[in-house]
Amino acid sequence: MKWNRSLPNGTKDKLFKEAMQSYHLESIVNHHFEHRGYQRIETPLIEFEEVFEGMDQKATSRYRFFDEQGRIVVLRPDMTLPVGRVVSTTGIIPPVQLFYSGKIFRVIKGHSGDYSEQLQAGMELIGYESLKAETECLINAVSISQKCGIADFQIELGHAAIVESIVVELGLSNEEQQVFAQILQSKNTPNLLAFLKKYETHKLYPFVSQLSRLFGDWEILAQARQLTNQPAILDAISEMEALIAQIHQVYPEQAITVDLGLVRELKYYSGMTFKGYTDQSAGSFFSGGRYDQLLTEFSVAPVPAVGLVFYLDKIYSIINRQTGWENPVETKTLIHFEEDCLQAAEALIASEAASRLSLHQNLEDSLQYAKQWQIPQVVHVQASGVKFYQVEDVTNE
The missing domain is CATH 3.40.50.800 (Anticodon-binding domain)
Structure with a gap:
């Protein structure tokens, strides 16, 4: 059978209106960052597989093949790690504010409705340890979302240090960590209490036993603070409260929720994480967070960093469901x-x-x-x- 009339699974052709609107969305993001003084960076579509070990994902989720010397290379499944590679190998001296756009490729199995080929655009703040970096990310997130035509959405905040602190304090094995993460993701309170049965006398039990319920309106942070005196967790709560206060200075009506039991999707996240959601989409249309250990993946000393990425294909779908696109300029x-x-x-x-x-x-x-x-x-x-x-x-x- 000839395959010259078919496409690989998970890919699609964009024609006319969709292609033009995708280009328009990408231009909106790029022009925004350019106007805000960011420096553009572009990385190759093909990278050595070792670049992405920090994603902590199975190799089967990548498009892998061999180069002419027999080395394993992949179509990039992520944009942040290549940026980290660039900063660690080219002599760029932080701090820097970078932006990018381009396609990433991840093997999507099953019937999720997502495509393996995805268009993204985003920003990386390398060398900034202040909470101002997270604030800058979310100010950009709100502004760009509005420019793209998404007005009604909510930001969900999490913090990687919370679950990480619990794992260390309870001394969970790798297998127990996986079970714990699955329970938190499902928000299953009975299973959580059963899992914690042997930790009922532990000082963290009052807090951990409520984790499946500690999500929703940001005011729940005050309740969470009363459940523990663990310093790392209290610091994480304080950071979330401070970030919310900063965002509400500029966007006082912006909806913000929190999830203290949020499990980090990528191994390199080390601090605050954030996502953007609308009622028109099951998944997030932007995400990001702090990853202060990122450059250690490339045998470089830790450098503080925060990033934000927009999923432009998802934004296109949201706008189609929400209001529809204005017709592109037609030939008269x-x-x-x-x-x-x-x-x-x-x-x-x-x-x-x-x-x-x-x-x-x-x-x-x-x-x-x-x-x-x-x-x-x-x-x-x-x-x-x-x-x-x-x-x-x-x-x-």
Whole structure:
């Protein structure tokens, strides 16, 4: 069987309107960061597989193949780790504020509805340990979301240090950590209490036993603070409270929720994490967080860093469900010209809005093309002058 008329699983062609709107979304994000003073960075689509060991994901989730020397390379499944590689190997001196856009590839199995090929755009703040970096990420998140056309959404905050502190304090084995993470992700209180049975006398029990319920409105942080005196957890709660206060200075009406039992999806997250959700989508349309240990993946001393990424394909789908896209600028005038009138035709296209040249040899073909693509007007440029045709009138003759 020939496969030259088919696409690999998880990929798709974008045509006309969808392709234009995806390009438009990418441009919005890029122009925003450029205007805000960020430096653009681009990394190769193909990287050595070792670059992505910090994702803590199975190799089967990557598109893997061999280069000419027999080394394993992959289509990049993530944008943050390649940026970390660049910073650690090129002599860039932090702090730096970077932005990027491009495609990533992850093997999607089952029927999730997601594509293996995904368009992303985002920012990386390398070398900033202050909470101002997280604030900058979320200010950008709200501003860009609004510019893209998503007005009604909520930000969910988590903190990697909370679950990590519990794992250390309880001394959980690797197997127990996996079970604990699954319980937290499912928010299953009976299973959580059963798992914690042997820890009922532990000083963290009052807090951990409530983890499956410690999510929702950000005001739940005050309740969580009363359940523990563990310093790392209290510090994490304080950071979340401070970040919320900062965001509400600029966007006082922005909906913000918290999840103290949030399990980090990527191994490199070390602090605050955040996601953006709307009612029109099951998954998040942006995400990010702090990853102060990222550069240690490349045998470099730790450098504080925070990042934010937008999933542009998901944003496109949300807007389609939410309000629909405005129609892209359509051609209103098709300019048919005789071969000795190209200069006049070019002058006309420069002055006539929403116009383009016809590349047909005969006027009849240009008129038929305009009818087919619903272009209302054809202008015929010839040495003797310019003649206008209304396609609807021509059709009725």
